[in-house]
Amino acid sequence: MRLRVPLILLMVAGMGLVSCSSDGGSNDDGRNEAPGLEGRPDRPTDTTDDNTSTFALDVDTASYTYAARQIRDGNRPDPRLIRPEEFINSFEYRYPQPKSDGFTITVDGARQPGESSDTRLVRVGLKTRSEDGEERTDAALTFVIDVSGSMAERGRLDLVQDALHHLVDQLRPSDSVAIVAFNDRAEVLREMTRASDKGRLHGAIDDLEAGGSTNLGEGLVAGYELARDSFRAQATNRVILLSDGLANTGTTDADTLLRRIRAEADKEISLLGVGVGSQYGDKLMERLADRGDGFVVYISERQQARDLFVRRLPANLSVRAYDAKAQVVFDASNVESYRLVGYENRQLRDNEFRDDRVDGGEVGPGHSVTALYVVRLRARADGRVAQVKVRWLDPKTQEASEQFETIDTTDLTGELAHADRGLRLCYTAAFFAESLRGKESPPLRELERTSPDPGLADLIREASRLT
Numbered sequence: 001m002r003l004r005v006p007l008i009l010l011m012v013a014g015m016g017l018v019s020c021s022s023d024g025g026s027n028d029d030g031r032n033e034a035p036g037l038e039g040r041p042d043r044p045t046d047t048t049d050d051n052t053s054t055f056a057l058d059v060d061t062a063s064y065t066y067a068a069r070q071i072r073d074g075n076r077p078d079p080r081l082i083r084p085e086e087f088i089n090s091f092e093y094r095y096p097q098p099k100s101d102g103f104t105i106t107v108d109g110a111r112q113p114g115e116s117s118d119t120r121l122v123r124v125g126l127k128t129r130s131e132d133g134e135e136r137t138d139a140a141l142t143f144v145i146d147v148s149g150s151m152a153e154r155g156r157l158d159l160v161q162d163a164l165h166h167l168v169d170q171l172r173p174s175d176s177v178a179i180v181a182f183n184d185r186a187e188v189l190r191e192m193t194r195a196s197d198k199g200r201l202h203g204a205i206d207d208l209e210a211g212g213s214t215n216l217g218e219g220l221v222a223g224y225e226l227a228r229d230s231f232r233a234q235a236t237n238r239v240i241l242l243s244d245g246l247a248n249t250g251t252t253d254a255d256t257l258l259r260r261i262r263a264e265a266d267k268e269i270s271l272l273g274v275g276v277g278s279q280y281g282d283k284l285m286e287r288l289a290d291r292g293d294g295f296v297v298y299i300s301e302r303q304q305a306r307d308l309f310v311r312r313l314p315a316n317l318s319v320r321a322y323d324a325k326a327q328v329v330f331d332a333s334n335v336e337s338y339r340l341v342g343y344e345n346r347q348l349r350d351n352e353f354r355d356d357r358v359d360g361g362e363v364g365p366g367h368s369v370t371a372l373y374v375v376r377l378r379a380r381a382d383g384r385v386a387q388v389k390v391r392w393l394d395p396k397t398q399e400a401s402e403q404f405e406t407i408d409t410t411d412l413t414g415e416l417a418h419a420d421r422g423l424r425l426c427y428t429a430a431f432f433a434e435s436l437r438g439k440e441s442p443p444l445r446e447l448e449r450t451s452p453d454p455g456l457a458d459l460i461r462e463a464s465r466l467t
Helices: 007-014 062-072 084-088 157-170 198-206 216-229 254-265 282-291 302-315 421-437 456-466
Strands: 052-056 103-111 119-128 139-146 176-182 186-194 236-243 269-275 295-298 321-330 335-340 361-363 368-377 384-393 400-408
Touching: 052 335, 062 084, 062 269, 062 282, 062 295, 062 421, 084 368, 084 421, 103 384, 103 400, 103 421, 119 321, 119 384, 119 421, 139 157, 139 216, 157 198, 157 302, 176 198, 176 216, 186 198, 186 216, 216 236, 216 254, 216 269, 236 282, 254 282, 269 282, 282 295, 321 335, 321 368, 368 384, 368 421, 421 456
Parallel strands: 139 176, 139 236, 236 269, 269 295
Antiparallel strands: 052 321, 103 119, 119 368, 176 186, 321 361, 321 384, 335 368, 384 400
8 A cells, every 4th residue: 555755855855854853752662573683774694694584574654654744744753763664665666466366576676876886786576466346355344443632633533534434435335344442441333334334334433532541452452352253254354443553551562462462363354554643653553563464554644544545445455465474595605795674673584484373464465565685796796696585375275375586696787877767766765764764973974975875965866867
């Protein structure tokens, strides 16, 4: 679900903010890193130590759209909430679709601008087959809606209500909707109801009113219990949490919440998190979605909300792949080191790639997932650079499948300026995110030309070529 915000406008607006202090915001520091993977995200890995990179696929985009909201409001986004993979995956790259289930794998690359002749960019793109409205199965949607006092702010509950009204009018008569509201406590406003009964659903949406504290845990557990009690076989069952993520009463820890709902979900009920609000509990929402076999998006404008709920959600209710993982095996004889940009909290141990007990990512129809590596080749490298593998479980049979693709040194000889537009956009989005993280001083290292990272002025020039 791509909620597009013009990249170059954000860069120009953000140019005067990068040296400012970050704008607070709630932050749950819980992470999903496997033990031993907590190293610096910007430090390359030597292939003599480990030539394999493994991570769970991720289609979240909330980090980018929330950063866009902060920049437009004149604030520098909290660097802790910047996830480069979500900046990268906020844009469409026009990868070819597979003709059947599974993924297409697109691997390309180029020389990194301003770097030594041995440094390359390698992009990995994965794409599932889309589906039309006639193909998708019916949906059973349980909306869990935050009606705490903080949701009274303009652009929160009113945005949610407007979008839900429009969604109800777009669903099939055979789809069904349930509504749970929560503040200090959870309340079922509407049991699972066929979408053909629009009057009752619109009435329940109109009854939403903000007030009280935020017992997100009770709301989420009540939503999953209702979804389980109303489970429809042969349908797509999904819980959709709409909140600013600022839990302040009851259970507020993501791991505790997830343990409580895990038995209810059991991979048959996936979670979509929809974040709203200028102050937003990004980390909590992200962890809930990642561990709840789903994904999270962020909305701040009415048109964004309608686009998500009216056009994109109905077309993406089904699931193409469960527990999807990627593994990139670099040829140590040709590759000296590599660095994956982002995905720190989605990394897995290499032996977990084929361990189907380990969670991966949920990928829907027509979704693409992109990863960018910075690779340093050995002197006189010639031949294979890497093999890219993707593994996933079939949503219906739970059987595992794999595909693979390779890339050679001959595929990486071109200059970025002459590369595919998607690769240039990926590069620009990734390093804009890293600049917002302010990894070292000065924040963008614009004058430190020995740095492997481009300055913001360089990125703005590249973005201007893409418009």
